[in-house]
Amino acid sequence: MSSKTSADNKKKLQVAIVGSGNWGSAIASHIGEKVRSSGKDQFEEKISMWCKEEDVDGEKITELINRTHENKKYLPDHKISDNVVAIPDLKEAVKDADILVFVVPHQFLKKTCEEMKGNIKQNAFALSLIKGFYVDDKTNDILLISEVIKNTLNIDCLTMMGANIAKEVAAKVFCEATIGTKNKEHSTIIKSLIDSDKFRLRFFPDVEIIEMLGALKNIIAMIAGFSEGLECGFNTRAAILRLGLREMIEFCRLYHKESSYEIYLESCGMADLVASSLGGRNYDSAKKFVQTNKSLKEIEEEDLNGQSLQGPGTAEEVYRILKNKNLLDRFPLLRDAHLICDQKIKPKQLTDNLGNHPEFQTNQQ
Amino acid sequence: MSSKTSADNKKKLQVAIVGSGNWGSAIASHIGEKVRSSGKDQFEEKISMWCKEEDVDGEKITELINRTHENKKYLPDHKISDNVVAIPDLKEAVKDADILVFVVPHQFLKKTCEEMKGNIKQNAFALSLIKGFYVDDKTNDILLISEVIKNTLNIDCLTMMGANIAKEVAAKVFCEATIGTKNKEHSTIIKSLIDSDKFRLRFFPDVEIIEMLGALKNIIAMIAGFSEGLECGFNTRAAILRLGLREMIEFCRLYHKESSYEIYLESCGMADLVASSLGGRNYDSAKKFVQTNKSLKEIEEEDLNGQSLQGPGTAEEVYRILKNKNLLDRFPLLRDAHLICDQKIKPKQLTDNLGNHPEFQTNQQ
Known part of the structure; x- marks a missing residue:
């Protein structure tokens, strides 16, 4: 009983998915289901998913997703958990989030981060699912996605990579993934948010x-x-x-x-x-x-x-x-x-x- | 000029393939071609392949192989290099061999070794391509194929394992394999015998x-x-x-x-x-x-x-x-x-x- 009360009193963590392609839609749905089935004490049930507005068969994509709970353009034939809400305005989607899950194509990341700057919670942290990296034009050094997020937004950034073909994750077939982080508190939160018997995580400090x-x-x-x-x-x-x-x-x-x-x-x-x-x-x-x-x-x-x-x-x-x-x-x-x-x-x-x-x-x- | 004379004087090494299933036929052909193209100074051109006699469409399998240079039963549609000679008598096939390439199914190995005992050259050594191992009935310990060969015949035994689907090796598509041996002289010989730009070897001491x-x-x-x-x-x-x-x-x-x-x-x-x-x-x-x-x-x-x-x-x-x-x-x-x-x-x-x-x-x- 007392644990329930303490959980109720504790502010629940809000999650925003930044991106809504096939991988974004699949992980949003997985997170939505996980929160609903066993994370209600710790996380807000509603998951925001930023979704760049575009027209799909004469309807706005955000309206289509919120009406049908399916991303017909990028992840057809798979239902998205209905506590995931597509939001066309980036600032609106991320402003209350404690956990920002980045899953935009890497060529759009810098612009997205710039737009988020100053519009996120100070204690938020990020998890990047983006595959790719940048090369600095002058130094020819690698600039990692997680570093761009970290440096632009001044927040911690974990990374998640693994054998995760999006439509198979959406079909709830078993897979596993690797989380890179040196932050113990954040890894515990991500484990609660994502790890399940159909989507297993292992944690390592080798983020880069x-x-x-x-x-x-x-x-x-x-x-x-x-x-x-x-x-x-x-x-x-x-x-x-x-x-x-x-x-x-x-x-x-x-x-x-x-x-x-x-x-x-x-x-x-x-x-x-x-x-x-x-x-x-x-x-x-x-x-x-x-x-x-x-x-x-x-x-x-x-x-x-x-x-x-x-x-x-x-x-x-x-x-x-x-x-x-x-x-x-x-x-x-x-x-x-x-x-x-x-x-x-x-x-x-x-x-x-x-x-x-x-x-x-x-x-x- | 002098190197040719010294090679001519040196006794050439004879090779016998012990086994003639799909992998046996494929490796026999590869070795036959390698010896012919670049190993004539070091190896006898004729490669013996022991082949358990059986009837294939009314003809003895050894006669069929030696007539058509194809193992129609176990490796159809691939020519075997015509310096490979199928021999039905095990003792006859191995008696003059310096290098014995073992590629029989592991359930027949012990019997095959027993029959070879006392009928091979004293300085011969073996290379095992056999996949599997035994478990000792009393101790429940692993008994490796290479150990059975080594102990029964009292000769050194190397092992070769790798991503080598037989019919693809026969089709001469690129592959590689791992050789296990602690014997430097034998590894040098095996490199000359098998390594080619379509079949690359790497050598390690971890035989077991x-x-x-x-x-x-x-x-x-x-x-x-x-x-x-x-x-x-x-x-x-x-x-x-x-x-x-x-x-x-x-x-x-x-x-x-x-x-x-x-x-x-x-x-x-x-x-x-x-x-x-x-x-x-x-x-x-x-x-x-x-x-x-x-x-x-x-x-x-x-x-x-x-x-x-x-x-x-x-x-x-x-x-x-x-x-x-x-x-x-x-x-x-x-x-x-x-x-x-x-x-x-x-x-x-x-x-x-x-x-x-x-x-x-x-x-x-």
Whole structure:
């Protein structure tokens, strides 16, 4: 009894989802259900979801979502928990939130943060689900999504990455994810908010690595798609995933020399790479790129219904970093992915060249 | 000029392949081609392949292979290099060999070794491609394939494991493999014999772990097949592969506490697991088991054309070991795989229970 009273007295935490694409809608619905089923004492039941207004079949998308509890444009055929409320005004959606879940495409993040500045609660904290990173034009250094959020809004920012194809999360099939944070209090809150027997979380302090892996795997998933388009088979795809993971690890170690292998074997590492190379967007588009000879831009327009492909942009950024560090030859997969997207080399050049990967020159017993 | 003369004078090494199923035929052909293209100075061009005699469409299988250079029964539609000679008599096939490549089903290994005893060259050494292990009836200890070969024949035995689906190797698509050996001289010879730009090798001293991984991954591949049969999707399959790899690592560490993560990220670890869970025999049969309600025995008879499924037997052996060590609860995937094969639990019980994996109880930040 007394615990109920104390919970009642304690101010409940409000949650806002910043973004409403397929992943945004899926996680909003998951959070809505979790709060309703077991988080009512700790969280406000109503979840705000900022949703950039647009027209869908003659109706405003926010009105459509709030009327039908479905995001027909970005996550069709899946109901969104009806305590999730789509709000077209960004400032309105976030002003009372204690927890800000960021899930906008990374090219819109800076603008979104700028608009939120001065309009959020002082004690709020963020959780970023955004895959990708920026490269500073002058220094060629990596600028992480979580750092942009942290620095612009002056709040703590956790990250969540993992094998989480949105429509499968919406279908409530089992998955897991990795949370990066060094803040114990915030990790406890996020566990209450998201962890369930169908969506399991594991927590690690390596925020930067977790975030980099989430971006890098999109590049390797594209290569897996190229190889499938070329009908290379499972042995080659497995080799690409393994060599790709090696390059992802080496790339992260350029910045975090001492990182242990453990984090790379988490959902944010090996598992996300596997799921994305079985059938994520980047994989599917890359496969089609080989099969149809269309450009990735055309495929994006044809298949992604207004959403954007993250792989090619990240590949370009990684290429720039490696070139600047004079390390392109040590990362042939990350290098060639960009050259293929840019139509400078053919996908077959990459697969024909797998046997010359530096991995095979360094191991001579 | 002088190097050619010295090579000519040096006795060339003879190679015998012990076994001629799909993997045996594929590796025999690869070795035949490699020797012919760049190994003539070091190896005898003729490669012996022991082939248990049987009748195929009214013709002896050895005669059929030697006449058509194709193993129509076990590796149809792929030519075998014509310097590979199928020999029905085991003793005849191995008597002059310096290198014995073992690739028989593991249930026939002991008998095969017994028959070879006293009939091989004293300085010969072996390379085992056999996936599986034995469990000692009395001690419940693991007895590795390489140890059986080593102990019965009193010769050194290397092991080769990796993402090597036989028909893709036969189709000459890129793959890689891991060699386990502590013997530098033998590893140099095997590199000359097998390593090529389409079949890359990496060498490690962890013979026992490499061999255990090759057996264990068949169990996890079956679970991936069960989940696909249940239409669980890519997130779940990725989680199964990751949790499965964790259990494989923990299982190996019961015997090799100090093993580093590195070996588990080689072709014998993560990559073989991925390839086998995309479409190996164990995966395919497990998927069909769920979809058709047939027993694995029936599926084996229908689909494998006389070859046998390694996963169910290994699952049973691993179950026995874990039960004996009172560790079943720490390895729910390895445990349940056997219970499913044995039709004691339904595959859905395993997938429904993924959220309770001990991995999620040990990480509480």
